[in-house]
Amino acid sequence: MGYFKDIFDGGLSLIEGMVVTGRRLFQPLITVQYPRKKIPLSSAYRGHIELKIFEETGTHKCIVCMNCEKTCPSGVIRVQGEKQKEKGPKTLTSYVIDFSKCSLCGLCVEICPTSTLKYSREYELVGDTRDDCQFDLIARLEKQVEKKKDEKATQGIAA
Numbered sequence: 001m002g003y004f005k006d007i008f009d010g011g012l013s014l015i016e017g018m019v020v021t022g023r024r025l026f027q028p029l030i031t032v033q034y035p036r037k038k039i040p041l042s043s044a045y046r047g048h049i050e051l052k053i054f055e056e057t058g059t060h061k062c063i064v065c066m067n068c069e070k071t072c073p074s075g076v077i078r079v080q081g082e083k084q085k086e087k088g089p090k091t092l093t094s095y096v097i098d099f100s101k102c103s104l105c106g107l108c109v110e111i112c113p114t115s116t117l118k119y120s121r122e123y124e125l126v127g128d129t130r131d132d133c134q135f136d137l138i139a140r141l142e143k144q145v146e147k148k149k150d151e152k153a154t155q156g157i158a159a
């Protein structure tokens with residue numbers, strides 16, 4: 001008896017599934033053919049943190065206060081700086097995060113006194129090893145600066 005009941009339940013489940021599939025056939029698509037097509041990201045999306053570029057300086061405003069490193073609950077931020085002059089302020093020389101352990105809590109962004117940290121819009125990240133999750137934020141910033149320069153040059157040619 002249990003055997004026939006299983007067959008009946010299986011058939012019923014199949015019909016129910018096909019009804020759902022058939023109904024969806026005549027409704028508008030809610031998926032896209034990624035990666036050929038991409039949907040706009042939500043403004044609330046949080047990618048890994050990165051250094052912000054300021055128009056007035058053309059670079060970040062990190063003062064190497066170490067607040068972000070001390071505040072990070074996951075201990076994934078490593079900031080280093082050095083003094084150019086004996087009594088002068090420190091200059092940022094290295095900013096590395098281990099994104100594999102970042103919880104995206106946002107405390108580093110909130111605590112930064114110069115607002116020089118932001119969330120990236122990056123979501124296409126892949127890696128084979130843990131080392132691939134070590135992000136050098138200065139190197140990433142330099143790439144962005146170069147990209148902005150190229151974009152301005154292209155706009156200048158087009159104008």
Ligand code: SF4
Nearest residue numbers: 072102103105106108
């Ligand atoms: S978002 Fe949170 S866990 Fe990630 S680096 Fe900032 S403070 Fe650390």
Ligand code: SF4
Nearest residue numbers: 062063065066068112
């Ligand atoms: S909190 Fe801001 S200014 Fe201070 S070290 Fe971090 S990024 Fe730099």
